[in-house]
Amino acid sequence: MYKPIEITKDIFYVGVNDRTKESFESLWPLPKGVSYNSYIIRDEKTVLIDTVDICYSDLFMRKIRSVLGDKTIDYLVVNHMEPDHSGSIEFLVSKYPNIQIVGNKRTIEMLKGFYGITGNVIEVKDLDEMSVGEYTLQFYMTPMVHWPETMMTYVKEAKTLFSADAFGTFGTLDGGVLDKQICPERYNDEMIRYYSNIVGKFGSPVQTALKKLANVGVDALCSTHGPVWVIPENISKVFALYDRLSRYEAEEGLVIAYGSMYGHTEELAEIIATEAAENGVKSIVMHNVSKSHESNILRDTFKYKGLIIGSPTYNNKLYPAVDSLVSAIQNRNLKNRFFGYFGSFTWADATARQFEAFAGAMEFETVAEPIIMKQAMLGDVVDKARNLGRIIAEKLTSGAEVVPNNTSNC
Structure with a gap:
């Protein structure tokens, strides 16, 4: 039913759009909706990066199968445990009972606290690496951007960064997912609104994360909300915006x-x-x-x-x-x-x-x-x-x- 959306070789988008919810976190209006982004790496081992709001679990599963067919998911990497991204974990485990969940110490604590999950978990630490075949995942701990367990996952060979909520924006993805398919300017104010309301308190941790990523080459920037950034100029603009906002410059x-x-x-x-x-x-x-x-x-x-x-x-x-x-x-x-x-x-x-x-x-x-x-x-x-x-x-x-x-x- 769904045509796989390929970001780069072997990496696919399987997120969903929410055009129903009126307020994000029951606080912030969503006049243009919001997307919940999830991604698949299809290698010797298959990897799912984050999930989506539980309301969209059925649609989510159909999108996963459009990429994997009947093939199983070997690893679920959890970059962020907020329920709009972790909400489908229990559902996913019921479909793939042998899936191994990858996260840091705080993630594992929250998996137990939210969903009672304690088995099949793999703990990773800052800069740890994991080979899944042709590709190597490297994990960057970015606490308080904007929850204490938040981390980012980098695919070294593809120079693709899965950044959790960092670099996210309000607004659904209306047809195009990649910035080269859309007019990205429409997201400018919604990215600032997202930052100021959701991340704005945590300028210092954002600066720490940006310094950690300073020498990491990024050809694809994949947040959990909003477009996937693949045009180099746009990636630079997004990083520069976060740098400016987190310094409280204006x-x-x-x-x-x-x-x-x-x-x-x-x-x-x-x-x-x-x-x-x-x-x-x-x-x-x-x-x-x-x-x-x-x-x-x-x-x-x-x-x-x-x-x-x-x-x-x-x-x-x-x-x-x-x-x-x-x-x-x-x-x-x-x-x-x-x-x-x-x-x-x-x-x-x-x-x-x-x-x-x-x-x-x-x-x-x-x-x-x-x-x-x-x-x-x-x-x-x-x-x-x-x-x-x-x-x-x-x-x-x-x-x-x-x-x-x-x-x-x-």
């Missing part, structure tokens, strides 16, 4: 995220944005937190170097969706941003001290005096808003380096 541009109940706080956001544009900032993204999903705001905070957040006081706290956004940014350890904030209140302000505490906890540079508006835009509020827009524009367009608030100038 493009020239400004994100203004705000909550507004009756429009007064939104007016401040508009004035700030207009002034920033008049002073040379061309990439400005505005998010009303009541309408924009948090995942999209996080994507843009990873993408752009300027960040301004505004909130009315609500029950003596930040507006709930702003409070959630601030928490999410802090949880991802975002660094190296020019930061400004503004707030509004009717009878008692709570925004100033909470934004100040947030800014002090982050490696941000607060660029101007905060704007706190009582009731409406009277007095010098408009002047302060314009000043914030102008100063952050100067910072962004001049190429200035961020000097974090918590860094001593002595």
